[in-house]
Amino acid sequence: MGPRNKTVFSEFFLLGLTDDPELQPLLFSLFLSMYLVTILGNLLVILAVISDSHLHSPMYFFLSNLSFTDICLSTTTIPKMLVNIQAQIQSISYTGCLTHVCFVLTFVGLENFLLAAMAYDHYVAICHPLRYTVIMNPQLCGLLMVLSLLISIVNALLHSLKMLQAPLWLSFCKDLDIPHFFCELGQIIKLTCSDTLINNILVYFLASLLGGVPLSGIIFSYTQIFSSVLRMPSDGGKYKAFSTCGSHLSVVSLFYGTAVGVYISSAVSDSSRKNTMASVMYIMIPQMMNPFIYSQRNSDMQGALKKPVCRIPSFL
Template sequence: MTIYIFPIFPLHRTGNLTSVSEFFLLGLSDDPELQPLLWVLFLAMYLVTMLGNLLIIFTVTSDSHLHNPMYFFLSNLSLADIGFASTTVPKMIVNILTHSRVISYAGCLTQMSIFILFGCMDCLLLTVMAYDRFVAICHPLHYMVIMNPRLCCFLVLVSFFLSLLDSQVHNLIVLQLTYFKNVDISNFFCEPSQLLKLACSDTFTNNIVTNILIYFIGAIFGGFPFTGILFSYTCIVSSILRVPSTGGKYKPFSTCGCHLAIMCLFYGRGIGVHLSSTVSSSPRDSAVASVMYTVVTPMLNPFVYSLRNRDIKRVMWGLFSKTT
């Protein structure tokens, strides 16, 4: 598909329009002195993200005591975090190393599609994990019957296919945008909102319809999972508060502590990014804020689970003892 913009980068001219097959990722900073520091920082964070999430997956699969729904969903969340971070960070590391900011139009759409796929899957898996904790605490006697292996696999598959649907809908919307005011993306990856800001629709009405459709899709794939999580934890807290003993209250709270911490990291930073992009007029501020939920959150997830979960720490320590 050929994309046309007003003449900024003359690659292939057609009348008074310019055919463009590339975008330019402006990144976080133009300062040449900061580039080596950014390269080392992002490479270190990416390696920690990969090693931490792979360690969670290996720990869960290596011990039969962790073969239960909670850790099954956790290992899938780690897989989604690996894909989420791998969509954006390696490209930025390569761009800094090669002093290149170019990304092809097809590569930009592919990156955006995979980014939405794993980002939406993170949201849906957190919702599934909230439902799992709801069943475990509010209906403990029926937990193993309700959360059987077939249902667990079904919930993960549904999360994947709904995320795939979300990413393809965004792709179809962007493919309908035939004119762009600029090709400079003020971020280190092809963020959907940035592409929409650069787009120049044929008519004002088409522009309004596109924005309404984007917000509607965001409300479905972001708002409904968040509402489901709030409902699950409202029921969980209500059930825990009815427990008479203090010890009986502590155990369920400690069990849900890891999941609550991950949710606060993911949704808190995501909402903060959108608020900062709305309040702040600087595109670079939005790019810096994007680092928090695209890089920092996937990196912190394994630490939260490994430090706050006794079962994970026990198995990790056992594996470490065997290897040494």
């Protein structure tokens, strides 16, 4: 294609969830409340794990990192949307959109790997209890965390660097409207008028690889866990084992269930607005609900959370 077919641009336009001005104040209040609840809930989990020596174990190490990841992911997406709603500004610079994509991919990938690491921790605790402290040593936990972060960053940078080169080798159409509340990689690729076959293959291959491998690890871990639990002679042991895994299973179901729902919605529906609403389910809802799930289903966490909560009035 000749140079005349390429669009010179410096910004995209985030259309958000709706263009109805009457709904904007309601959306602002709703998502501001969700954001504050997400930040407060996950901060309490982190403070509880840090302040209670009984929670200085691999499981809660991964949980505190999961809470930190949830805070980062929510902060990457929600504040920009709130600013756009309040200021009635839809534009975002190309560099800002590139940064948006990079951070979203990093934190979504990190959450994915952390859930797999937590499943492995439960597997070792239930299937190999006598060797738990030997296997799940601080060095392994740190290594799993570092590897998860590095792989997530490399994946995000790979996609972001290809976007950085996009003005040089991709032809963008005149319509630079993104029907979303954040810069989603798939939506940006749809704006190009060039052949995006290689881009789509790369996106789906890496998504399948980096999403499928951790999910397969989770499924394998719980297959082994259920097999071991069913062989336990006492009902008390079975109940304790299932209660230990209950919170994590709920979080995994919420995260993967909403993510799969988004992709199914995208496949069967041509409505960009419906797909955007579906994205809320995996970008906001799991991050907000994780602290409640762990606090409701975990007695150790309930006791630890009371300490920082009880200290709040003394600071007021």
